[in-house]
Amino acid sequence: MSRRRRMHLEISERKVFLRIFDLIWVFAALYLTSVFFSMNYYRISADFWIWTLVLGSYLMLFSTVFELYDLQKASRYEAVLKNVILTTSVTVLFFLLTPLLTPVLPDNRMQIVYFYLAIAVSMLLWRFTYISLISTRRFEKRVLIIGDSFNVDLISSQLQRADPYYNVIGYVNTAKEEEAANEHFKPGIYRYSAEDLTSIIRRHKVDEILISDIEPEAEISDLNEQIFVLLKRGFPIRDYSMVYEEKTHRIPVQHIERNFYKFFRFSSSNDNKFYLFFHRTADIFLSILGLIIGALLIPFIYLGNLIANPGPLFYKQKRVGKNGEVFDILKFRTMPCNAEPNGAQWTKKNDGRVTRFGKFLRRSRIDEFPQFYNIIKGEMSMIGPRPERPVFVEELSELIPYYDTRHFIKPGLTGWAQVMTDYADSHADSLEKLQYDLYYIKHRNVFLDITILVKTLSTIIFFRGQ
Numbered sequence: 412m413s414r415r416r417r418m419h420l421e422i423s424e425r426k427v428f429l430r431i432f433d434l435i436w437v438f439a440a441l442y443l444t445s446v447f448f449s450m451n452y453y454r455i456s457a458d459f460w461i462w463t464l465v466l467g468s469y470l471m472l473f474s475t476v477f478e479l480y481d482l483q484k485a486s487r488y489e490a491v492l493k494n495v496i497l498t499t500s501v502t503v504l505f506f507l508l509t510p511l512l513t514p515v516l517p518d519n520r521m522q523i524v525y526f527y528l529a530i531a532v533s534m535l536l537w538r539f540t541y542i543s544l545i546s547t548r549r550f551e552k553r554v555l556i557i558g559d560s561f562n563v564d565l566i567s568s569q570l571q572r573a574d575p576y577y578n579v580i581g582y583v584n585t586a587k588e589e590e591a592a593n594e595h596f597k598p599g600i601y602r603y604s605a606e607d608l609t610s611i612i613r614r615h616k617v618d619e620i621l622i623s624d625i626e627p628e629a630e631i632s633d634l635n636e637q638i639f640v641l642l643k644r645g646f647p648i649r650d651y652s653m654v655y656e657e658k659t660h661r662i663p664v665q666h667i668e669r670n671f672y673k674f675f676r677f678s679s680s681n682d683n684k685f686y687l688f689f690h691r692t693a694d695i696f697l698s699i700l701g702l703i704i705g706a707l708l709i710p711f712i713y714l715g716n717l718i719a720n721p722g723p724l725f726y727k728q729k730r731v732g733k734n735g736e737v738f739d740i741l742k743f744r745t746m747p748c749n750a751e752p753n754g755a756q757w758t759k760k761n762d763g764r765v766t767r768f769g770k771f772l773r774r775s776r777i778d779e780f781p782q783f784y785n786i787i788k789g790e791m792s793m794i795g796p797r798p799e800r801p802v803f804v805e806e807l808s809e810l811i812p813y814y815d816t817r818h819f820i821k822p823g824l825t826g827w828a829q830v831m832t833d834y835a836d837s838h839a840d841s842l843e844k845l846q847y848d849l850y851y852i853k854h855r856n857v858f859l860d861i862t863i864l865v866k867t868l869s870t871i872i873f874f875r876g877q
Contacts, residue, residue, distance in 0.1 A: 419552040440533030452522035558623025623651040661846035698783040705780035719768035730798035741781040745769025795823025796848040827851035830866035
């Protein structure tokens, strides 16, 4: 047990690491460019500190919007190349067009080219270095799970999708034999006996143990004693549900069903009058702005509908809101009239009922603009769980535990589930969205709201609407 553990950066630590070195590389490159290429447009000095502050702020904002801090994309060369170019282009554009706070445009336009190339080349060099040296298996954390019968394959893939360097290498199943026979696991994940945990840890270089629900019979067995000995030696042992929430930003509702209300504590922001006032003020301000933009777009949308999708411009649909109250949601129509002759049905990815022009409206999220009217009326908020149709709510409430919990707050135009996952067209997808919705309800605060708005911009820019 004296083995030296591998260095492993957690998700939040890795993102901070990337942000810090993004700034270091960019400002170092700008300083060297100003020295060796006589670039006078931008200089780093105490007299011009505001330039550095503005440029750094733009760089951090647009690096987030263009997903340079998505760890999955940050480990792929092609994604980094595309996102660095987008980030640099928009950052430089906004910096050039910010009056008073940035330098006056130079007479020699080559200065701007040097400025652009210094940022782009330094970011690419640093990010490619990160991929080749740091984004490798040498920094992974090897994890063993102990608990009742569960789908190890699904758990492993979900944790690794959130943190590519968090590797579940095996498990100890404490369930009864007949229950253990239903377990699922993929190649590379092995089942181990609970007889000698210390030997397993040493032989397979395990860095951390996760404890899921354990049968009462197991708790009084030798396994419980082994876990206690490991704790005394300082070996990292953590609760599976807590780690799952921390890494995936989801509530594992299917794994905490027996202790749901003990584990799921509602955010204090739900009763914080200052937060609720700020939230409602932002709703009204953004809705007025959205309705103005929507009004300007109406002539073009009307013309597009007239050509590709004849019929009414708007349509209403019953949706379930806060506390289960039903309201009429307003949207631009993206399907032909009478698209559901046999009753309500799920909207699927690449749904054939959506017209060509309707696909454009959905992918750009323009079809959602009329919902700013619902927000003004107080039926919805800018951020919250997406409202579902009553027939689907009734169906999902019977299949998914605690599904109605998502109705404790107002539904939203966008939300944590919308920016973190794809469109839900099945019960499994709805469970995943519920996990994200419950995470938002549990943790909602101003910073999480801002994060969702920034990620929504990414969704719009990359045309990920469904």
